[in-house]
Amino acid sequence: MNALRALEAVAARQPIGVGELARELGLPKSTVQRSLKTLHEAGWIRPAGGEVTRWQVTSKVLRLARTTELSLRDAAMPVMEELRQRTGETIHLMVPEGDAVVLIERLETDKPVRIVLPLGIRLPLHASANGKAVLAHLDRPLGELPAYTENTITDPAALRAELDRVRARGYADNRGEWRSDIAAVAAAVLGPSGPVASLSVSTPAGRMTETLRAEYGALVTEAAAALSRR
Structure with a gap:
């Protein structure tokens, strides 16, 4: 260990x-x-x-990571497509890497106003829905919590309380904490030893009403559980 x-x-x-x-x-x-x-x-x-x-x-680690990532993508695609059909919004698949989550796959919404993040982008664990979904299942010190917007949670006690809520309801949300124009809900994909990925529904901030936040939160939690079983 x-x-x-x-x-x-x-x-x-x-x-x-x-x-x-x-x-x-x-x-x-x-x-x-x-x-x-x-x-x-x-x-x-x-x-x-x-x-x-x-x-x-070494490259041995990178080869293993690449193989695992491809297997995860294969398993995730049908789950992501169903989630996109049910929400009509952009779906992201991210994996934890150090103090961040990395975007490895996305399915975009057909709506003209959308959030487009490039594959490979790194989002902070404490300031993104995907990151908080993962962080809620990790036993680690929180460290520094830099602010990205006025909504970023930078107080460790406040973040701990937020992570408790994430575990209780099954999903994390992002209320403009990384970028003020983005809202999202995300749930962790769990393996035998903890979180291996996270799924999210992402929208422009103005489109994520409280009703939709709860609805999408339930759907993404269900989708992440399905992927965990796969």
Whole structure:
């Protein structure tokens, strides 16, 4: 388990040294050093070079991530299409990566006024519906919470309370917290070890009424549960 945590931390913070990694994980340096040795011998990480040894992931990790991403896309597409048909809005599929979620697939609305985000864009965990849907199922320190708009939740206690609400109702929402012109609802896709992705319904902020927010929230929660079962 420590080796897996170390691998995740290296991927999120690379290149990273053993001291910084030990502080990040809250583990003794000797424990982290053993985990890094195991990961290096297995070909998952390699030294980044320089006078002080810092570590980064290898192409083996990237190949595995690519294979997993393709499998996730294949499983998600019919679920996303059904969700688009039921809402008439843009559907996003995102995966967690460090302190962000990354957009890997989208199905756009036919409506002329729409939100278009490029594939590969990274959204902050604390300031997006997809991010909060994932963050609600992660046991990690919140760290810094930078403001993106006047609606961004930057107080850790307030965000903890928001994440409790997300878990209770099954979905997260975004009320102009990353960009003031975007509203969204999202639910986490859960695997055996926690969140592997999130699905969202995204609209221009002016189109997301409170009634639609609750309706879309229920639909995206149902869709994410269906994808989790797949």
